[in-house]
Amino acid sequence: MALASGVAGPANGADLLTSTGRLRRRLVFDRVIGWALLAAFLVVLFPLFDMLYWVSAKALPTLTWGTLTQNQVGTGGGLYPMIVGTFVLIGIATAISTAIGVVAGFYTSEYAPAPVARVARIAGNLLAGVPAIVLGYFGYFLLVIYTGWGFTALAGGITLGIFMTPYIYRTTDVALTNVPPAQREAALAMGSRRGQYLVRVAFPIAIPTILTGIFFAMALGLGEAAPILYTAGFSSTPITSLMSPTGSLAVAIWQFYDFPSTYGSFLALAFQAAFLSIVIVLVLNVAVQLLSDRYRRRLRGLYQ
Amino acid sequence: MPAGEAPAAPAASPPVARARTDRWAWVGSPLALLPLLLVATVAIVLLVASGLHNFGGSFWSTRYNFLPGDPAGSSWGIGAFVAGTAITAGLALVLATALSLALSISIVVYLPSLPSRVLTILTNLLAGIPSVVYGIWGFVVLAPYFGFTLEPGLRDVLGWLPGFGGPASEIGPYGILLAVFILTIMIIPLTTALMRDALRSVPHDLIDAGLALGATRWEVARRVRMRTARLGIGSAILLGFGRAVGESVAVAMVIGAVPRLPLSLYSASTSQASFIFYQLDSAFFYPFLLRFLVEIALVLLAIALIVNLAAQRLTRTEIATATTVGGAGGP
Known part of the structure; x- marks a missing residue:
C-alpha cells in the first residue's frame, strides 16, 4: 500500500527487509494494521450490496409498467398513488425548506451579529437533532388535530419541510461563509452593497454546495416515514387536492411489509416501493455529483 | 463538500456599506431564528398534549400494562422504553465507533487516493438509503440468518457472558441484536464522515514532526491524529448516538415490538422512538394511551437535545458535515 500523502515512506525510508529487532516489529505492525483496518469495509460494503x-x-421479477401507472387494489395493483404522493410531499417540503434555509443562510453568513449567528447556528443543529418521529408528533398535534385539517398532504409536506430545513440552512451558511474573502473584499471595494455581493458574487460561487445540501435533504426526506405517517396519512388512491391524505413510497413500505405469507403480494409491493425509493435516491445522488462537478470545474480558478 | 476545511465561523462582518435596501437582512433575521422557535414550539406542543399530569409516581417504572377498555386499571412507566433505547443505541454506538475509527484511519492514513475516494462514495451511498429500506431488508433478509444461525452460534460460544446466554426471541427471529446491527450500519456513514474530517484537520506540522521522529504511520495515527482530534471524534460519537436514539421505523420493523425490558441480547423488546412510531394509530381511540406516548416522545426529545448540545459543545467548529454526509460523494 502506498502512502496517501506524498510524504516519506513508512518510517521514513526505514526498510522492512533490512531492519531488525524492535524497528522491524513496529514496521510489520504498521503493515498488518493497515490491512486489518480494511476488514471494517466489509461490514459496510456487505450490507450496501x-x-x-x-x-x-x-422487486424486479414482479415490477411491471403497471406498478408505475396503476392504483393499489387489494393486495395487488401498482404504486401510482404513492409515487405521485411522494413527489407532491417532497415538492412542498423542498419549496418550504429551501426558501427558509437559503434566506436564513444568507442572513446568518453575511448580516447576523456574531452572537446572533452563534445562537442561530446552534439552534439549526439542534433542530437537525430532533428525532423525525418527534417532529411527526408535533405535526400531528399542530397540523392535523389543532387546525382540524385531518390527515392532509399539506400537513405532511410542511412537517417534512421542517425536517429538511436545518440541512439546507447549514449547507447554505457554510457555503457562503467559505467563499474566499478576496471575492467579498473585491466586490465591496467596487462599491457593491452587501445584498449585491451576496446575490451576484457569493451565491453563484456557493451554488454547487447549496445544491448538494438541497439534494441531500431531499434524499433524507424521501426515506423518512416517521414525519409523514401521522401527518399525510395514507391513501391507495391518487391525491385529489393538497387537503386530502396521500400515500407515499416510504409509508407504503411500512404499510405492506408485515403481512402473513398468504398476502405475499403485499410484500412484493413493499419491495417494489423500496426499489423505487432507492432508484430515486441514487438518481438524486448522481445528479448532485454531476452538477457540483460541473460548477466546481467552472469555478476552479477562484480558489487558487 | 470539503466542509472539514471550513474556516471557523466568520467574525461579525465589518459595517461596510450598510445600505437601506438590505432586504436579505430584513427577511432573513426572523427566518434564521425560526429553528430556535421551532425547537421550542415542538417542546411546548408536546408538553401541552401530554397534559402534564402523568409525571411522577410510577413514571420510571418498567412495567407496561395496557388494558384497552380500562384506563383506571392500566398502569405503565417509561423505564422499559428508556432502557431499550439506551441498550440498542448504546451497543450500536460501541460497534459503530470501532468500525468508523477503522474506516476513517484507513481512508485518511493508509489508502491511496483512488480507493479512498471510491470507498468514501460507497460509504456515503449507504447514508442515502432510506431507513424503511434498512428495516424491510432486516425484516426479510437478515432476520432468518440472525435467528437461526448467528444467535444460536453466539449462545453456544459466548453463552457464559451476561446477556449472551438468555432466551431467544419468542416472536420469530426479531430482537435486540438485529436492531443493534441495523442501527450500527445506519449510523456508520455519519460517524465515519465526521471522524474522517476530524482526523484530516489535524495540522500537518504535527504529523510531519511525528514522521520525522521515526514514528510509523500507525503510531502517528494513534498518538498524533487521534489524540489531537479527540474532541472531534467525541463529537462524532455523540452525534451518532443522537441519530441512533431517534431512529424509529427501521427499529420498529426488527426489534420485535414487545414493551418490556429485554431478557437477553436476542429477546424481543422495544425502544422509545419505535414504540411511539407504531403505537400512535392504536392511540387514536385511547386518549389515555396517547398521553403516555407523548410523554415518551418528550423524554426522547430531551435526550436527543442534550446529546446534540453536548456534541456541539465539544467542537466549537462547524459540525455541518454531519448534515451533508452522503450528498457530496467526494472525500
Whole structure:
C-alpha cells in the first residue's frame, strides 16, 4: 500500500527487509494494521450490496409498467398513488425548506451579529437533532388535530419541510461563509452593497454546495416515514387536492411489509416501493455529483 | 463538500456599506431564528398534549400494562422504553465507533487516493438509503440468518457472558441484536464522515514532526491524529448516538415490538422512538394511551437535545458535515 500523502515512506525510508529487532516489529505492525483496518469495509460494503441485491431481486421479477401507472387494489395493483404522493410531499417540503434555509443562510453568513449567528447556528443543529418521529408528533398535534385539517398532504409536506430545513440552512451558511474573502473584499471595494455581493458574487460561487445540501435533504426526506405517517396519512388512491391524505413510497413500505405469507403480494409491493425509493435516491445522488462537478470545474480558478 | 476545511465561523462582518435596501437582512433575521422557535414550539406542543399530569409516581417504572377498555386499571412507566433505547443505541454506538475509527484511519492514513475516494462514495451511498429500506431488508433478509444461525452460534460460544446466554426471541427471529446491527450500519456513514474530517484537520506540522521522529504511520495515527482530534471524534460519537436514539421505523420493523425490558441480547423488546412510531394509530381511540406516548416522545426529545448540545459543545467548529454526509460523494 502506498502512502496517501506524498510524504516519506513508512518510517521514513526505514526498510522492512533490512531492519531488525524492535524497528522491524513496529514496521510489520504498521503493515498488518493497515490491512486489518480494511476488514471494517466489509461490514459496510456487505450490507450496501446485499441490500441493493435483495431489494432488486425481490422487486424486479414482479415490477411491471403497471406498478408505475396503476392504483393499489387489494393486495395487488401498482404504486401510482404513492409515487405521485411522494413527489407532491417532497415538492412542498423542498419549496418550504429551501426558501427558509437559503434566506436564513444568507442572513446568518453575511448580516447576523456574531452572537446572533452563534445562537442561530446552534439552534439549526439542534433542530437537525430532533428525532423525525418527534417532529411527526408535533405535526400531528399542530397540523392535523389543532387546525382540524385531518390527515392532509399539506400537513405532511410542511412537517417534512421542517425536517429538511436545518440541512439546507447549514449547507447554505457554510457555503457562503467559505467563499474566499478576496471575492467579498473585491466586490465591496467596487462599491457593491452587501445584498449585491451576496446575490451576484457569493451565491453563484456557493451554488454547487447549496445544491448538494438541497439534494441531500431531499434524499433524507424521501426515506423518512416517521414525519409523514401521522401527518399525510395514507391513501391507495391518487391525491385529489393538497387537503386530502396521500400515500407515499416510504409509508407504503411500512404499510405492506408485515403481512402473513398468504398476502405475499403485499410484500412484493413493499419491495417494489423500496426499489423505487432507492432508484430515486441514487438518481438524486448522481445528479448532485454531476452538477457540483460541473460548477466546481467552472469555478476552479477562484480558489487558487 | 470539503466542509472539514471550513474556516471557523466568520467574525461579525465589518459595517461596510450598510445600505437601506438590505432586504436579505430584513427577511432573513426572523427566518434564521425560526429553528430556535421551532425547537421550542415542538417542546411546548408536546408538553401541552401530554397534559402534564402523568409525571411522577410510577413514571420510571418498567412495567407496561395496557388494558384497552380500562384506563383506571392500566398502569405503565417509561423505564422499559428508556432502557431499550439506551441498550440498542448504546451497543450500536460501541460497534459503530470501532468500525468508523477503522474506516476513517484507513481512508485518511493508509489508502491511496483512488480507493479512498471510491470507498468514501460507497460509504456515503449507504447514508442515502432510506431507513424503511434498512428495516424491510432486516425484516426479510437478515432476520432468518440472525435467528437461526448467528444467535444460536453466539449462545453456544459466548453463552457464559451476561446477556449472551438468555432466551431467544419468542416472536420469530426479531430482537435486540438485529436492531443493534441495523442501527450500527445506519449510523456508520455519519460517524465515519465526521471522524474522517476530524482526523484530516489535524495540522500537518504535527504529523510531519511525528514522521520525522521515526514514528510509523500507525503510531502517528494513534498518538498524533487521534489524540489531537479527540474532541472531534467525541463529537462524532455523540452525534451518532443522537441519530441512533431517534431512529424509529427501521427499529420498529426488527426489534420485535414487545414493551418490556429485554431478557437477553436476542429477546424481543422495544425502544422509545419505535414504540411511539407504531403505537400512535392504536392511540387514536385511547386518549389515555396517547398521553403516555407523548410523554415518551418528550423524554426522547430531551435526550436527543442534550446529546446534540453536548456534541456541539465539544467542537466549537462547524459540525455541518454531519448534515451533508452522503450528498457530496467526494472525500
